[in-house]
Amino acid sequence: MIRTIGVIGGGQLGRMFALDAKRMGYDVIALDPQPRSPCGQVADEQIVAQYDDFDAIERLGAHTDVVTYEFENIAIESIRRLEERGYSVSPSSLVLQITQDRIAEKTFARDSGAPVADFAEVSSVGDVRAAGERIGYPAVLKTVSGGYDGKGQWRVSDERGALAALEEAGGARLIFERFVPFEREISVICARSAKGEIVSYPPAENEHDAGILSLSLVPARVSPEIAGNAREITERLAAALEIVGSFCVEFFVTGGNLLVNEIAPRPHNSGHYTIDATRCSQYEQHVRAICGLPLSPPELMRNAIMVNILGTGTGNTLEGIDQLLKDPSIVLHVYGKRHAPNRRKMGHFTMLLDGPVTDREIARAREARALLRWTDSADETAQVTV
Numbered sequence: 001m002i003r004t005i006g007v008i009g010g011g012q013l014g015r016m017f018a019l020d021a022k023r024m025g026y027d028v029i030a031l032d033p034q035p036r037s038p039c040g041q042v043a044d045e046q047i048v049a050q051y052d053d054f055d056a057i058e059r060l061g062a063h064t065d066v067v068t069y070e071f072e073n074i075a076i077e078s079i080r081r082l083e084e085r086g087y088s089v090s091p092s093s094l095v096l097q098i099t100q101d102r103i104a105e106k107t108f109a110r111d112s113g114a115p116v117a118d119f120a121e122v123s124s125v126g127d128v129r130a131a132g133e134r135i136g137y138p139a140v141l142k143t144v145s146g147g148y149d150g151k152g153q154w155r156v157s158d159e160r161g162a163l164a165a166l167e168e169a170g171g172a173r174l175i176f177e178r179f180v181p182f183e184r185e186i187s188v189i190c191a192r193s194a195k196g197e198i199v200s201y202p203p204a205e206n207e208h209d210a211g212i213l214s215l216s217l218v219p220a221r222v223s224p225e226i227a228g229n230a231r232e233i234t235e236r237l238a239a240a241l242e243i244v245g246s247f248c249v250e251f252f253v254t255g256g257n258l259l260v261n262e263i264a265p266r267p268h269n270s271g272h273y274t275i276d277a278t279r280c281s282q283y284e285q286h287v288r289a290i291c292g293l294p295l296s297p298p299e300l301m302r303n304a305i306m307v308n309i310l311g312t313g314t315g316n317t318l319e320g321i322d323q324l325l326k327d328p329s330i331v332l333h334v335y336g337k338r339h340a341p342n343r344r345k346m347g348h349f350t351m352l353l354d355g356p357v358t359d360r361e362i363a364r365a366r367e368a369r370a371l372l373r374w375t376d377s378a379d380e381t382a383q384v385t386v
């Protein structure tokens with residue numbers, strides 16, 4: 001019987017997960033180094049500790065019935081130890097091990113029959129030369145682990161650039177990938193239960209700005225064949241990984257074909273729309289999956305555009321909400337982060353559509369975001385963020 005859920009990581013994904021878990025009657029304990037983290041604010045308790053503090057993570061295991069995590073850059077050792085001590089962890093350490101290492105992830109995807117762009121591991125000048133000859137330029141070099149939101153990546157057009165990236169990485173393991181001239185990026189949110197039940201949502205189409213998700217358009221403007229294939233590949237990866245929980249697969253659409261870019265072993269930014277536009281969000285599916293409950297049909301009730309609200313480094317008070325919320329089709333989510341440095345994910349809104357995703361609706365979503373700005377308010381108590 002599961003009553004209490006532990007979440008490693010106190011960010012917005014953990015917060016939205018905890019909100020659904022609380023609605024469904026569970027107690028939640030978050031673990032994050034930052035006191036009153038976004039998740040900690042809505043959880044019953046927060047353990048303030050680093051992600052590699054094995055004692056603290058073991059305490060989390062001891063006080064909860066199941067432990068999950070909301071980001072993948074945690075020490076794999078801490079998840080393994082929980083498993084060794086007999087605590088229940090979802091997704092498993094094996095899933096985390098594969099998905100936190102870009103080489104292991106792409107190799108696993110390829111071996112499972114999912115198409116990926118050509119790649120090679122490079123850690124020396126010789127490796128870079130060989131990869132350049134086999135794969136060609138332009139290319140993208142990325143740190144094998146620890147990267148997110150476009151961090152730890154170099155786009156290079158020739159060997160000189162690749163060697164400079166190698167040097168800048170200072171010995172970190174790198175993956176050398178073919179640069180994909182994609183038409184679109186799409187992602188599929190999927191959930192799998194311990195019994196092997198699998199559901200996947202219609203693909204979202206994602207626009208990034210300098211490596212950070214900016215907009216998700218739902219459903220993606222792709223053919224039914226592409227949408228169906230993306231779901232089929234995602235479900236195949238769910239089964240192959242034997243993952244328990246919600247997760248996301250990001251794809252490039254290029255020349256009418258799909259290439260898997262990334263697998264995130266957790267709810268994903270591009271799935272925020274499921275809160276407002278479907279009957280059962282990716283977060284509720286995650287609760288259901290890790291608590292042994294049946295999954296819910298991933299039915300899209302409204303088309304939607306999800307718009308990320310990033311910090312700009314110009315202050316910690318969000319202004320313009322009064323204007324934004326005059327539009328009844330907009331649902332606002334703010335994550336409760338105290339500081340809004342440039343490009344930090346601070347919140348998002350979902351614009352629910354009556355019809356299809358069109359250029360006009362996309363422009364409307366952008367205009368809505370332009371109503372918002374971060375300022376330094378003299379009156380700190382007037383802050384929306386805590």
Ligand SMILES: Nc1ncnc2c1ncn2[C@@H]1O[C@H](COP(=O)(O)OP(=O)(O)O)[C@@H](O)[C@H]1O
Pocket residue numbers: 117140147148149150151177178179180181182185208211250261262
């Ligand atoms: N091989 C590639 N070819 C073209 N664009 C890429 C490639 N790899 C990454 N990108 C771009 O950079 C973004 C972030 O890269 P990604 O691999 O998803 O890393 P992360 O999201 O962990 O930072 C992608 O969404 C895509 O826009």
Ligand SMILES: [Mg+2]
Pocket residue numbers: 149250262
């Ligand atoms: Mg990504």
